Structures are given as structure tokens and as C-alpha cells.
Amino acid sequence: MSELQASCLCGGVHLSFPDAFLYMGNCHCSECRKFTGADYSSVGGIEAEKVTVTAGQDHLRYYDKSAETVLAFCGHCGSSLFSHKVNRGIFNIRLGILDSTPQHTPDFHIHTASKAPWHTPNEALKQFEHGPD
Numbered sequence: 862m863s864e865l866q867a868s869c870l871c872g873g874v875h876l877s878f879p880d881a882f883l884y885m886g887n888c889h890c891s892e893c894r895k896f897t898g899a900d901y902s903s904v905g906g907i908e909a910e911k912v913t914v915t916a917g918q919d920h921l922r923y924y925d926k927s928a929e930t931v932l933a934f935c936g937h938c939g940s941s942l943f944s945h946k947v948n949r950g951i952f953n954i955r956l957g958i959l960d961s962t963p964q965h966t967p968d969f970h971i972h973t974a975s976k977a978p979w980h981t982p983n984e985a986l987k988q989f990e991h992g993p994d
């Protein structure tokens with residue numbers, strides 16, 4: 862199985878993990894929109910223990926969004942890197958930081974009930990008004 866590489870804007874933080882996302886989707890919740898600064902956040906979920914920080918461990922910063930979600934970002938350039946679902950042991954990797962191409966593509970939208978009013982989600986994908994949690 863090939864390894865995917867990912868990095869932040871300044872190149873300080875590098876991550877590596879197998880091309881084995883459990884799911885890939887687009888989250889339209891207002892918190893993801895705030896954190897990423899984008900209309901929505903595309904993420905791929907993978908078991909936390911499969912992700913290796915290959916460079917820049919000292920740049921990693923964390924924001925405790927809730928008891929079960931910790932958001933990781935680069936303390937130097939501010940790039941949003943992943944959200945850690947602590948109770949499930951999952952990292953939701955922000956797909957925008959990928960430097961290589963995964964074998965699959967996002968296939969659903971979640972939290973479309975709180976999507977940006979100016980944004981029209983790709984209607985080819987399944988839509989859920991709320992999230993899985």
C-alpha cells in the first residue's frame with residue numbers, strides 16, 4: 862500500500878500515512894468553516910496510530926475544541942492539519958494539505974444544514990443535513 866505525504870503551508874510540518882482512509886467527505890459545519898477559513902472542509906479519516914509526524918513535531922499546536930475533538934495546526938504558518946477524534950482514535954486529515962493523491966475521493970457531505978449560504982455543494986455526492994457524531 863502506498864504512503865501518502867502531507868505538509869503545511871510553510872513546509873515545517875510533514876505527515877505520512879498509508880493510503881487507507883476509512884472515509885472521505887466534506888464537512889460544512891460552521892466550526893470547520895471557521896477553522897479552515899474555507900466554505901467547507903474536506904477530510905479523510907484514518908486511525909491515529911497510522912499517522913507519523915515525519916518533520917516539525919515542534920511546530921504542532923493543538924486547540925481543544927471539545928472533550929472529544931482536538932484540532933491540530935502549524936504554529937508557524939497556521940495551516941489546519943487534522944482534527945483528532947479522541948474517543949474514536951481517529952484523525953480527520955484535512956485533504957488540502959495532501960502532497961500526494963489518494964486512491965479514493967470524497968463521497969459525502971455532512972452538516973449541510975449549516976453550510977455557507979453562498980455555496981452549492983456538489984450534488985453528485987450524498988448529503989446529510991447533520992453529522993455522524
Ligand SMILES: [Zn+2]
Pocket residue numbers: 869870871872873874920935936937938939940
Ligand atoms: Zn507550517
Ligand SMILES: [Zn+2]
Pocket residue numbers: 888889890891892893894902972
Ligand atoms: Zn465540521
